[in-house]
Amino acid sequence: MEMQNYQGLVNFLIELVLATVFLIIIARRFNNVIMAVIIQGVLLGVLCIALGWATGNYEMYIAALLTLVVKAGIIPFVLNKAVHKVAINRAVESFLSLKLMFLFAFCLVFTSYLATGQVIGNGSGLIHEALPAAISMMLIGLFLMINLKFPIMQIVGLVVIENGIFLAGIGTTHGMPLVVELGIFMDILVGVLIMGVLVFQINRSFDTIDTKNLRNLRG
């Protein structure tokens, strides 16, 4: 099992990816948020390369390339454009205070490590950090979407959730079949683009981009 030699490295990389989520939480400026998203994308790309190297699975290199281009390149670029257009010089606003958010995120990480241990026992051929880290990312992504006020941050939350699922995919089974993986990349890319377009349009119609204005439709 050549894999064993790389376990340490891979697990370390996964922990770094999880750490970037906390970078997003503490960032108070949009530029820093986008920087954290880029770092997360790059780390995921490196993780793919490491796994490809360890397992000799050439599909991982394709996944790495796509990750770097889409998640560390195009998506941050679109986000950056949207920020410059609608929210430049604005601080990230949240409903909870920073301390509470941090505490909450820690609880989420703790819960997911606890829960996944019960669902999938050790030694099932998977990298043991991947699944709990992935579920933490999904939960924290959801938490970010609820707690942060700008639509752009909801897009960031979505990207974090998707990165979490991607991490779960490569960590547990070296990714889904390539066609499916390609389709998912396309969906997330087109999705972020369309959300970007909507952010522009909302900003134009409402003269602001605060989600509290989006509360007309009820009942």
Added chain:
Amino acid sequence: MPLILLALPLVIALLSMMVSNRRLLGAISIVGSATTVLTALLIARQVFAGSSVVWGQFIVIDALSALILCLVAIIGLMVALYSVGYLAHDIRIGEFSESRVKWYYFWMYIFVFTMFLALVSANLGIMWVAVEGTTLATALLVGFYNKKNSLEAAWKYIIICTVGIIFALFGTLLLHYAAVSVTGESGSLDWQTLRQVAERLDPMLLKLAFIFALVGFGTKVGLAPMHTWLPDAHSQAPSPISAMLSGVLLNCAFYSIVRFHLVVSESLGPQFSSNLILIFGVVSIAVALPFILIQHDIKRLLAYSSIEHMGIIAVAVGFGSKLALYGAFLHMINHALTKSSLFFIAGNVSQHYHTKRILRIKGLLKTMPVTGPALMIGGLAIAGAPPFSIFTSEFIILSSGFAQGRYAVTSLILILITLIFTGFVYAISKMALGTPPTRVKVGEDGKFGNALILISLVPVVVFGVYIPGFIEDILQQVTTVFIGGNQ
């Protein structure tokens, strides 16, 4: 053949991009949709003659997919026909400029393409990609009017549905993880293979996968409590698009749940997944009730009724007996046809009265000699009054529930849909009867759209008293998919 079916909407979408003349666009879309219907019917004929259509390892069309495929194609054609007059009216009163019409058609046919892809795909992963694609294709259509409310609806739609459906991706991943050691990389998400090897998969993982898939795709179906995007999107989208969202998109999403259900019930027995679907169905019907009773907006009324009817279909699939499944898919056909024509009617009404508020719409029978009576018929039909088609399928579903001895659940549903009936008929009669406001002129806006509404109501009336032999046969074949036949 299946490749032609997939290529047609893409070709129409690309052609639409290159044309900016409104009339030419309408012609392309109608001719294209008609060809699509023809292709879909040819495929369906082959499938219902007894052999699944298979292409390579990516496309499998069985009776279940073929039925919904035909629904998508037929309602797509009706929407294409209705859109011409609807868009012309909106351009005339300056809702949007003529140059944007091509985007309407572009996204509409991308939407049709993604639905087809979800239905024909043999791979559950690609099915997920396609269902997420439907959200992306329709987001800008929901916000097409570019007003505050429609943009709000579009934003809620894309965010709620994407987050919801991302759970289904996680469910798909768990299924892949459970299967990959048994089937190998290539067959791990192929639903035919999965059904064959289902007994050898880890039941714990399958349970988790199904829960995630149900919540994820259930968001798209509009099952409560994940339904909150649905009334907003349906009420703010242009009416032909609402017809398509309600008439067929919900069915496509439901189809995805059924595919997971079939795999999981093969391994865990029918109880686990059926009961979950049943619970979500009952909750959906219950949640729709208060909103239908107090509704003030005609299109939201129809949207909540869609939640109710998807709930009824879910309940029927949850019951799972042969009779219930027969009722479920008959109900799916009936609901798709009735609801899409009701959205056409709502489109006519709101364009004529310049409002969607039920309180400000009065005396339809007097002002609109075709749309008014059509609203009465369609409204009574969707509420479940005899002798219309929806009554028949609801009756079949409820009687199958009683036949299984599930008295409590079935009675609860019976009470709920009776209450919904009263609320719906009350709202409809408020609009149809009374004296029309003086500002509204008497007469219909377009003959073409009216003819279409009348045509689409024909099966609604006919299926209530007589179900043609070929429909009977199709439904029988669809129910055999559930017991593992038709492979």
